[in-house]
Amino acid sequence: MRLELHGITKRFPGVVANEGVDLVVEPGQIHALLGENGAGKSTLMNVLYGLYRPDEGEIRLDGKVRTFRDPGDAIAAGIGMVHQHFMLVPVFTVTENIMLGVESTRGRTGFLDYKTARSRIVEVSERHGLHVDPDARVEDLPVGVRQRVEIIKTLYRKADVLILDEPTAVLTPQEDEELFEIMRSLARAGTSIIFITHKLNEVLEIADTITVLRRGKVVGSTRPADTNQGELAAMMVGRSIKLVVDKGPAAPTEPVLSISGLSVRDDRGHLAVDSLDLDVRAGEIVAVAGVQGNGQTELIEAITGLRAPLSGSVRIAGSEVRAAPRKVFEAGVAHVPEDRLEEGLIPGFTVAENLILNTYYLEPYAKGLRVQRDAIVATAGELVDQYDIRTPSMFNDVGNLSGGNQQKVIVAREFSRPIKLLVASQPTRGLDVGSIEYIHKRIVEKRDEGVAVLIASTELDEVLALGDRIAVMYQGRIVGILDPSEATPERLGLLMGGAQLADAIGVMPPAGPRPPDAGSAGVAPSAGGGAR
Amino acid sequence: MTAAAATAATTAGRVVTRERVLGVGYIVIAILMVVFLGGGIAGEESKFGLNVGPRPVIPLPDLVVPAQLTVYLLAGICAFAGVVQLLRAGVRWWAVLLGIVAVCLVAAFLTWAAAGRSMSLVGLMSQTLQRSVPIAFGAFSGLLCERSGVVNIAIEGMLLCGAFAAAVAASIAGNVWVGIAAAIVVGGFLGLLLAVLAIRYFVDQIIAGTVINIGAAGLTAFLSSKVLVALPDLNNPPRFLPDKIPGLGDIPIVGPILFTNSLFVYAMFVLILVIHLALFYTRYGLRVRAVGEHPIAAETVGIDVVRTRYINVVLGGMMAGFGGAYFTLGSTGSFDKGMTAGKGFIGLAAMIFGGWTPIGAFFASLIFGFADALQNRLSILNVGIPSEVLLMVPYIVTIAVVAGLVGRVRMPAADGKPFRRE
């Protein structure tokens, strides 16, 4: 089936997630949709799948305009989607999950006909080499097999267009290969596949056509034969805003944070950080780059005492970190957490109250059980002034501030204490340029005061602007530490996509063919297919 | 160690310690049985009546056992179960062993209570079944709602309104069936109210349930004082009398317990079967369970989550309304303020105890009904065990189950969570 998207625009309050997106997928084609986190790939696919309604634009299947009110319509039209977070009921069996919504029943009685369903599942799975036990409970299956169940689910519904949203994010390299084999087999059978990813090597290996999205817009289309990883990285990352941070050379002294052989498991019990070593010295900024979900979150949690490590050690100023956040704070660590509203702030509390979130029990803010209002007001007043927090008053609910000002509240709180180490995760996510520059300036100030700084960010601009050393994290390991002078977005993009350090250096030497013009298109001239 | 790993480790640890604790516990129970139950009943006999009614077709002799010996024997079985548990004969058998110990404990208790006296065992069983009826209906009501993801703590209010509506409607029409129909309609209406508050207005489901409970108690009490007192004819409904099923009802022991009952008991048996089949073997049930477990997944395969929840909560309300009719049409024959006396909450407990399954909920209801029936008997026999202690036991057991101290029940994953699109 030929799928066409024309001028799709989808807005959320305050954000344009997709803007005038055009996309054509030919029958039997594997079409890669490439883009960074937040580029609008998943939104676009949710529009196609009937979960969101587009504000503008139309969807055509084989030339006919279709509107999908809900996923049921999309499924009926032959669209199948494997979501990034699997849509499987854990306590159901494979058969139950697959037939849910299109159940086989015995006549009109409404009684489920497991036998028919099972035999159809076996038939579908054998046709495409998707081996799975139809009677296994999904919760007992490994992730790779669950993904297979999801694919069978779409085929069972006779999907002609299959959307795979970041399918390799959860797979091991061997499982990746199996998945690609399945994809090729499906494409040969005439299924159109939309493959969403940000991993460059995969795109080149599997796709017939590549479309790159950035900030909700299509920046170009190309074919694997006409491009290379460097060029794709450049298209994906772009160079729209050049962040300028006024910072001199670092003068690092002795290590403050020493991590050795650290392994950490994530919530599901998978190894998220894999025997990692890293030192951060006083007076330097180490920026950890990497695609989201490569263990940065768990690394930061282990450093700040929020997550107990599996093995290895984290030492701050010479003493071992235990899983006790309060002890870590008291040891002189500032932590700007990844998620402002889930961890960093308490919406419902005033600005003043949020400014003492981890010092509320200490003098001068408390004497015994008593909260010392005067001391809090005095400090809060100073911080609101000093950090230019724009709020009607310090007694306003922090939940009503803009994102930038919320982040300033966290920064003010964390930076105003005497600290030895600053750990910040995504310190500028979702902020406007003004706030970003402001927060970057403050971070550099801290460095110059002799604080050791560790930043984890998925924003390459930020990493490049701040890092005195840039560590790239991939699948729980640091795959390379670059000096800013040798780090380019392209190189970082390659490392973040799983390329080896040597390859990255080889493919794109620092003096390589960088586009002379860093215009808004940001596409290298050689990316011929991209300039539509 | 990560949270998950830690959980896994503590789970493993807990299983091991739980096995030990249970094993030691069984042996302690055995010792307590010997000391407290077997101690003062030397040489006495326990007599258990097996006939009910004036002229049984096949009369059975009473079951007479030597009290002390029987208690010792049962204690021995418990101790043996404890040893088996301690030797970790098999993780899979712990539930069976627990069941054996529970049965032995109850049997020993009955033997002790009946020592030197006579107790009608069949009567006790029959009463157990009767008393479990409203509990089971309440549990089924909760089950239908919660399987679709809506917490229903309004069962009590629904039972009460069902009881009231049944009494009034049956009195006016002079027909029990009209009473039943009215109870179902009123229950369904309260279900709809819960659904609208919880699904449409996103009111916290527990608060919504509490509103219905308080409102139902107030309204029925108000109307009962204002209307039923003035017009007593409105509170004098015909009743469902026990119908003996020909043939089956004459079978000794089983007949009087199972086949000489009112409509409500038979309806309960039918409903266990119907709900079980509907929930686990039909398209409807599969979809409901999917909505209760993972509503977003259900939505991505085209299931209307909101509609499914509305339907189920209304069905749950109808179920509780039906159960409420038991109080007036199946039991006392007239409405009385607050006559449900917390049976709805016990139904909730039975649903949890029964692991959100109809069969489990039924057996849990039987246990609760048994405790109720037994305390009733014992207070007549005047054996010196405070009936209050017996009545506490089911609640304590429920807390233990919820806290995962005895086994672990698994609730629908999305239970109580509001569903929002986009």
Place this chain on the structure above:
Amino acid sequence: MSDERPKGPWEGGPDSTFAREIAAGDEALDRPHPTGPGGRRTIWPRIDLRAIGRGLVVPVLAIFTALVIGAFIIVLSDPAFWQELATDPLGAIATGIGNVFAAYGALITGSLGSPTEIVQAIGSGDSKAITMAFQPISETLLSATPLIFAGLAVALGFRAGLFNIGVEGQLYLGAIFAVYAGFAITGLPWFIHLPLAILAGMLGGAIWAFVPGFLKARTGAHEVIVTIMMNYISYQVVMLVLKTPGFQRPGRDDPISQNVLPSATLPPLIPDLRVHVGFFLALIAAAVVSWLLFRSTKGYEFRAVGLNPGAAKYAGMNIGRTTILAMVASGALAGLAGGVEMLGTQGNLTPGFSPGYGFDAIALALLGGSRPLGVVAAAILFGALRAGSTPMQAATGTPVDLVVVIQALVIMFVAAPALVRAIYRIKVGRTTGTEVFSKGWGA
């Protein structure tokens, strides 16, 4: 997610809409903010009358709507109305409206007294007449006393993210402990005995609440289920205790305890009126809870854990311990409700002494926005309804249970502000319903 979160109802009224409007233009806001050091002296928001007014809109309309529905119930439940309707519809409606005014009039004079009577009594200078005239108000405050404690208990739990539906049971345990301390300890002077008995009541409630708190912190057992079960256990405990020789009043077969000794009895506030020092204690408790929640580090922890456990963990708070502590504090307040009822109003324990204070408390906490001052106001309102309902029944034959229906309707409308807004077509704020307390059962 964030829009499901409660909107930080601070003392002084929900300021969300006002603050939101300001926040909308936040980026453009360039004027200096009025918060320099040495400027204002508190971190508590200033009392903004407009915001308070806005915060009162929903509760006031909720009460009004509930009363209107109550009026319909009065009219429609009257058999005479239906008979008259067939013959003389207009007359029937007029009679109906007359009945409503009669009933509500009796409710008001029963709870507040009649102004003319009060004026006359004061004018006459006859102390007995004055006492009589103020008797309805005394009854209202008397009824409000346990409600204040119980409402504070639920409100404190709400603030810490706990739904303590077990106030009823904790109240029974508090009553048992307080009564026991009140009659079993002899020979103490009142200034030792009375505080001891009150503390015993707190202890009883606290112990009963510790169980669900501990189970929630350690095993994740949902406090709603556990506290419901604990309620039923507490009823049996009361029955058991009241049958126990030494506790049961000698020479009685029915379940009733011995009488609290005079040295442990709360004296009346004003001679010859029933309202006792317990009301004063309730106001002090409200002040203490207010201090605890908003002026102490523990309260800061309670509220942090209640609003955002993730951030509380980030900030190094011990969530389990905070949960247990909040539950115990809530239980202690519930225990006070039972204890003060024993030591002041009842003097002895009987099984049905609480007409569901613990469940009214949920309504009070919601109606009062989980603010101590709001709870006190709501409790006095409910106390008035309760105190006025008996004279209402006596005078007009309208059963006291009408008040319970009105209370249920009030909770419903307060819990679903969208419903009120829909009825009155007010276009304010969001339509997201109440705070999400229940996160499903069990784990």
